[in-house]
Amino acid sequence: MFGQISRNCFIQRHVLSRSFHASSTFYKSTVIPSHPHLHAHTTSSNNNNQKYAISYVSDSELGDHKIEDHPNLIIGWSSNKNILDCQTFIENGEFIPFLTETLKENIHRVDDSNLKAMADWQKEGWMHIGDERDPPAWGRINYPEDIIGSVQVVNGVIQKGTYQPMPTHRLMTTKGIFQLSEPLTQCLIKAAKINFKRNKKGLLGSRSIHKKLTMCGNQHYNEDDPVQIGENIWLASEESVGQLPDLNEEYLLIRSVPVIGNQSIGSSAAIG
Structure with missing residues (x-):
């Protein structure tokens, strides 16, 4: 009897082990040769046009998750893992x-010399953010499908929170997939990557130290704003401010209110 139970347990573990290995192999991603920042993930779809999901996140970063568990990180789908064009790609x-949301939270603070030069040249008004897959001559305007969005410029400086998306922009055109x-x-x-980590861990194990409007260095933190420095998550508060590492280091300010349980939280992230 005990031998039979032991044998059944062994078989069950063996089957589970094989299933996990097969799943890990099945969902392995590959880098797209023409776009080294993009990864093609094999999907479970029976639709040949959605055979591969395209994302900035690789399978090694997903671990035992599938990219399909995080649809907002899928740029689109392709029937070919090596070629992205109008014939193979479907936008998501x-x-x-x-x-x-990512551009709205970060475009005014990203160290982009070209954007800064354009803003300094324009001085005032609204400035287009052009798709780099088909750049126009200097001083010319992109085609509508190649304008990602616009930002307000005052005294040659991009203003925080003014980014507006362009409805006519396309992720894919005859010139290829969008390029920033x-x-x-x-x-x-x-x-x-931080969006995936937050979705994966829910609250990311945030050290739940409570509310207070406070300031660390030159960066203002609102109550319940989680801050990621390295792999550690902190909540900005009166109690935790003294424990925060040196904020001259790279940090991520997650603009969302933490929610406990199975509910989701916001998706935007500010990159320092």
Whole structure:
């Protein structure tokens, strides 16, 4: 009897082990040759047009999760993991709000020399953020499908919180998939990774130290704003402010109110 139970347990563990290994292999991602920042994830879809999900997050960062568990991080789907064009690619509408919120929270503070030069040259008014897949000549305006959004410029400086998305922008055109400048691309990659970590862990194990409007260094923190420095998550508050590491280091200010339990929390992230 005990031998039979032991044998059954062994078989069950063996089957589970094989299933996990097969799942991990099945959902492995590959880097897209023409776009080294993008990863193609094999999906479980029976639709050949959605065979691969395209994302900034790789399978090694997902661990035992599937990219399909995080639809807002999927830029779109492709029938080909090596070629992205109008014939192979389908846009994902759920990615647009993530792109918009990330740029809105960060575009005024990202160290992008080209954006700063354009703002300094324009001085005042609204400035377009152009898609770099088909850049126009200096001083010319992009085609509507190649204008990602616009920001307000005052005295040659991009103003915080003024980013507005352009409804006519397309993630894919005959010129290829959308392309941001390298600084903005890195900003989006970091935001995607912190978004995944937050979704994966819920509250990310935040050290729940409570509310108080406070200030650390030159950065203002509102009550319940989680701050990530490295792998540690802190809540800005009167009690925790003395424990925060040196804020001259790179940090992530997560603009969302933590929610306990199975409920979701906001998706935007500010990159320092």
